[in-house]
Amino acid sequence: MAPDIFTYKNVLPQKSTEGGVLAGKKVVIQPNMSARGWLTNAGSLALEGFIALEDATVITRLRNAGAALIGSTRMSELGFGLSDDKRTRALCGGEADIALITDTMGEVRVAAATSGFFGFKPSYGIISRFGLIGLVPSMECYGIMAKSPEDIITTIGAIAGKDENDFSMPDEKLPDFSMPEESPKTTGVAGVIKECLSTLDDTELKAFEAGLEKIEEAGLTIQEVSLENFRLFQTVHNVIGSVEASSSAGKYDGVRYGHRAAPAKNWNEMYLSSRGESFGLLMKTYLFQGAYLQFENYPAFENACRIRRRLIRDTEKLFEHIDVLALPTRRLHHDPVRAATIGETYDAFLLTLPANVTGQPSLQIPSLCLNSGADLGLQIISPRLSDARLLATGMRISSIIHGAKET
């Protein structure tokens, strides 16, 4: 094990509980998910040296399901983007079977696409956020990355569900994740958003078309649909996300935990310099954007929220005629690891942002959209709370690919 990929390495993971649904599974998490006694710094100096005092609800549930928690891997600051990302390496190296990754802009899906895994962002609001150190509360959620879709279904089944400790969870009926005996016949219509195609270059387009052909083979019908305001997903996410980030990051004062700058003359100075030293440049620029929109142009935040309602309505209208939306997961020439500015970061997640804005579930499926070895990834998105059906569709498609590989 290369030590530098881990923030915390659990030397003695608990023995798998006999009979737990995740018995025998090795799970790696991120240091923005609280596990008692673990260094939980969320990739930020703002939480320098912070040792979690309690388990997050999700961690408790993983333990109860018999999972072996092997540690947490280094992450980008406060889960924003994928710079300094070491998450997939744990899976690539075979040290873990399952990784939990927060999905704020599409991190779990893009990371999975890069390494050829399945990546799942569930519907917003079905997993307790108690113990999660968040940044953009209205759009981020736990995501699951795994080599097999079955592991994803088992994991989500184990961690989803009501939690007394999370008051923000809605009163809704949750999807039923109990695994079907046989994967359902995959028939149905996959919509391809016309406006999304124009964001791809020729090679990316070819790879995507190849992927679409494969899902047609799996029994789905492809239909072109139009989402006129597709480009607004990025704008809306950036406006809402930065405002919420500026607000969420307000609590990092270097008093109860985290980084404290050298002794300051007075209180304000202490905040200014402690916080000034705590955030990296990318996070700082995001927080300044949020501060601008919050304090200087608040109507823009409200207007972004108005557009969010419209975008959700527009996608829901599409789902009246189609079963899933199919999009590439990433673009090859927009690498999130190299993104140095907010603009570049958003460009790198252009295709995954919509599901965060709408709160709809999205599954990244590997090995469909290939271009001379590089995998674009293919996402399927379905209406909120139809997670179980979406995962079943994903399994069906994946089994067909497996079948194809075997022949």
Added chain:
Amino acid sequence: MTYHNRSNCGQLSLSDVGREVSLAGWVDALRDHGEVLFIHLRDRSGIIQVVFSPESTSREICDRAGLLKNEFCVFLTGRVVKRAKGTENPNIITGDIEVLARDLAILKKSSTLPFPISEKSMVAGTAIKRDESIAEDLRLQYRYLDLRRPTMQDHLIKRHRILKVVRDFLDEQGFIEIETPMLTKSTPEGARDYLVPSRHHPKQFYALPQSPQLFKQLLMVSGMERYFQIVRCFRDEDLRPNRQPEFTQLDLEASFIDEEFIYELFEELSARMFEIGGINLPCPFQRMSWQEAMNSTGSDRPDLRFGMTFRDAADIFIDTKYGIFKQILKRGGCIKGINVKGQSDRLSKNILQNEYAKEIVPGFGAKGMTWMRVLDGGLESNIVQFFSENERNEILKRFDAENGDVILMIADQSWALVCSALGQLRLHIAERLNMIPKDVFFPVWVTDFPLFEETEDGITSNHHPFTMPDRTDFDPGNTGELLTLRSRAYDLVVNGEELGGGSIRINDRDLQNKMFQALGLSETDVEEKFGFFIRALEYGPPPHGGIALGIDRVVAMILGTSSIREVIAFPKNRSAFCPLTQAPSPVVLKQLAELGLLDMGGTQALPGSKEQQDLIDSLSWVSRININATERPAVIVAVQDAAALAEIVNRHSGEDEPLFSVVTIANRTRTGTEARTSLLAEKGELFKNAPAIKGGYFKVASILE
């Protein structure tokens, strides 16, 4: 149901018992007793209880009443009855009666309220505790709801009454109300103007009036003789908690008058205004020259509700051996003191020396303070041993000192500094020791102000350059002489607050020019700024004078409100921002282009480049995040990007309601847990993550340097 026979809720009384009435208004409060529903119906006149009971109201109407919620707008009919003995409600004027509803129409429903409006309890013996912690900005954002509260309605009604008294009285006295323009030329009132760009004259600006000063003087030239106006004025001043960018003033001017006319007129007028609030002002008002006010209270706005006026003590120490006083007097300095009567118990040595002498008084600008406690017929102090017996006796005599008194003295070379520091000390002590009587109003005219004030770049008018000086034979080039001139100006001060002021004006062209000359204005400057006015003075201007009264302040004082915002229907908040309309707000580029404002900078730095820096600094401050020089360029670009994003979303916003969360937010109460200290805190585990602790606390930097 028709509205034309509508009765007013608050005007119903026992004499209406048995009458069928129709009422319209808002549901102030509800009390549901299962079968029977009581509501408080409120209109502007007051509140009446309405009963919906199956005994007196049809099932259909009872069912409809069941839909009622707070602040629904309704129209209803019913019969007035006397309440059963023991069910009267003394909280409302109509508490002896109630209306048995016959018919009910819900005119309009109301959404859930952002804060409670009801101020009257429905049950005898209980009062509604209004939550004073409702954020003022929230009240201002929903001002139309805030103004539904009887308290606020009363404020505005009383304000109306006060203004009506003003108009009626001045009309009786032969004054006529004349409106003057809002779009006008910048006037020399000392504050910044609010500018209004002109589209027809690109790159030219109107100014909103800081006061109608020149127009009202022109109206005197016009022969209107007696003018008044209740007028909005605008000043772009630095933010202060009790200041509004626009405010209302009673502006008045009269010809062929002198100071006595104004005093008499305003004393009568003030008395009538204060009467609306049940306050009797003592008339005639005391008068005090500026010099006297400064010498006795250290303020040109003397608060005379309590004594403790200054005594001069310099002459006592002419031959003193006490080094500090000796030095000060040698340089022509000044020593003044106050006697805090009978407070030696509350002003201990420790408080006097360590708080006042060392901390508080230096904060007022003085180098130090001398204190003496009067005990057993003698003086106790840390320096009293330096005073001769004669000096000690003189002090006791000068300050009429008795056992238990505390004498505080300030000495300095500068008379102005002694006055100002001792004046602040006087107020500080009075407030701290609760020496200011409540419900006492002490008006005073302050007169004979210095005409000019010395500034770093010469001299400036104390009031404005149109004020008549006490003598006219001065040399405009002699600064020393100019500073000795007094003005024929007067301020009306009540309880230490300046409510208004005015002066007798210059009505002579040559004298007016001499004033401008004294102020260092060139002839070109004068022509450009005041040419039109000087010319008017060439056509037989009458002797005249006037006054202006701050209406918002006067009304606030009469009603005893905590701020002037309580007596203004739609005020700006403390940051000069309107949370209701969100003004001020950006405008679209097209508007700026139409006004020719896009390229006003010319060869100067582009508009915005400096603001951009300021903006980044202000964002850094509000979010308490320092940035260094290397980071700054990236932050500037990011904020510019954010502004561009904002423009896109503002352009595409559409009409939908904002969606702040994709799920319906469920409000829950945690069940089965009691408030208790977290185990993590009890065991001290919380401290393990802290970067610095001290004792049982998180250690932080001090709040102030």
